[in-house]
Amino acid sequence: MQMTLRWYGSKFDTVTLKQIRQIPGVTGVISTLYDSVPGEAWEMEDILALKNEIEEAGLKLVGIESVNIHDAIKVGTPDRDKYIDNYILTLERLGQAGIHMVCYNFMPVFDWTRTELARMRPDGSTVLAYTQEAIDNLNPEDMFASISGDVNGSILPGWEPERMARIKELFEMYKDVDDEKLFENLKYFLTRIMPVCDKYDINMAIHPDDPAWSVFGLPRIIINKANIHRMMKMVDNPHNGVTFCSGSYGTNLENDLPDMIRSLKGRIHFAHVRNLKFNSPTDFEESAHLSSDGTFDMYEIMLALYDIGFTGPIRPDHGRMIWDEVAMPGYGLYDRALGATYLNGLWEAIVKSHK
Ligand code: DNO
DSSP, rough: EEEEEEOOOTTTOSSOHHHTTTTTOEEEEOOTTTTTTSSSSHHHHHHHHHHHHHHHOOOEEEEEEEEOHHHHHHHHHHTTTHHHHHHHHHHHHHTTTTTOOEEOOOOOOOOOOOOOEEEOOSOOOOOEEEEHHHHHHHHHHGGGHHHGSSSOOOOTOOOOOOHHHHHHHHHHHTTTHHHHHHHHHHHHHHHEEEEEEHHHOEEEEEEOOOOSSSSOOOOOOSSSSSHHHHHHHTTOOTTEEEEEEEHTTTTTTTTOOOHHHTTTTTTEEEEOOEEEEEETEEEEEEOOSSSSSSSSHHHHHHHHHHTTTTOOOEEEEEOBBBOOOSSSSOSSHHHHHHHHHHHHHHHHHHHHTTT
């Protein structure tokens, strides 16, 4: 595996490439053109500028998170092909620039959803948290306003204000889309992009829906083992794979994470590894990465990745806000650096104990 950190680009991130370079064992970053608009083709010069900036800092651009998908593609409106054509153009240019992993999601309206961005834990750190009760008592149109006070001046991925301003319209667009329709539209999209992925050896890594169940009555499909296997079978190509995100699949306690990983040999193209602490099955908060701070056995997760011969990029995921850092919730430097170091430690021990 290759340890990386997510980086939003020098215009948007409070963390610098220099700081990332100084985290032991982190050799690459996962980045994006954060101000790109879903549906538009990325310009080659922008891709190369991002890549060069990262390489000049002594790191590697190991993959993209995310190239976002236009709603027309998810909804399957008649004009979807023009947006898919642009997506293909972006993939072509990424391939030509030597980038071979693209993370994306197929979640309607909201990307990942949390009801609190700064829940205080007993040690004074703050974390992202979710309670189903809060969602059940909230009008989706007020969702953005309810968390926007805690964003620390940042734009959250998938929660761009312009997008949230259109929320009513977005809900309207998805009103006839159920799980089956969403699967169908995903299949259409994947079928169209696979030739370019084959040509440039680009691994597509779908990110799970987070939380792994329907919110506000919207369809959610990338939520469990059965559905991921359905997704891979319907377009059976090794480039059609997944981002294994322990924190997202783990929101549903019925998901057996090590078992899911073992069933995905050869199809996990990217791993997000983090822990959650459950207060009840529908109230969880994002803990430190350490097993004993949360609910998951992180050793078992890393061991499962080792057992399937995982060689792709991995990153610590959301971190707690600690040591008075002010950053995008979940994406500060300190706790993610601790996470990377811990995961590297587990990996070293696993590798050595298998010799
Ligand atoms: C949350 C992230 C997600 C993820 C997208 C992938 O912090 O894991 O926003 O990047 O769902 O497209």
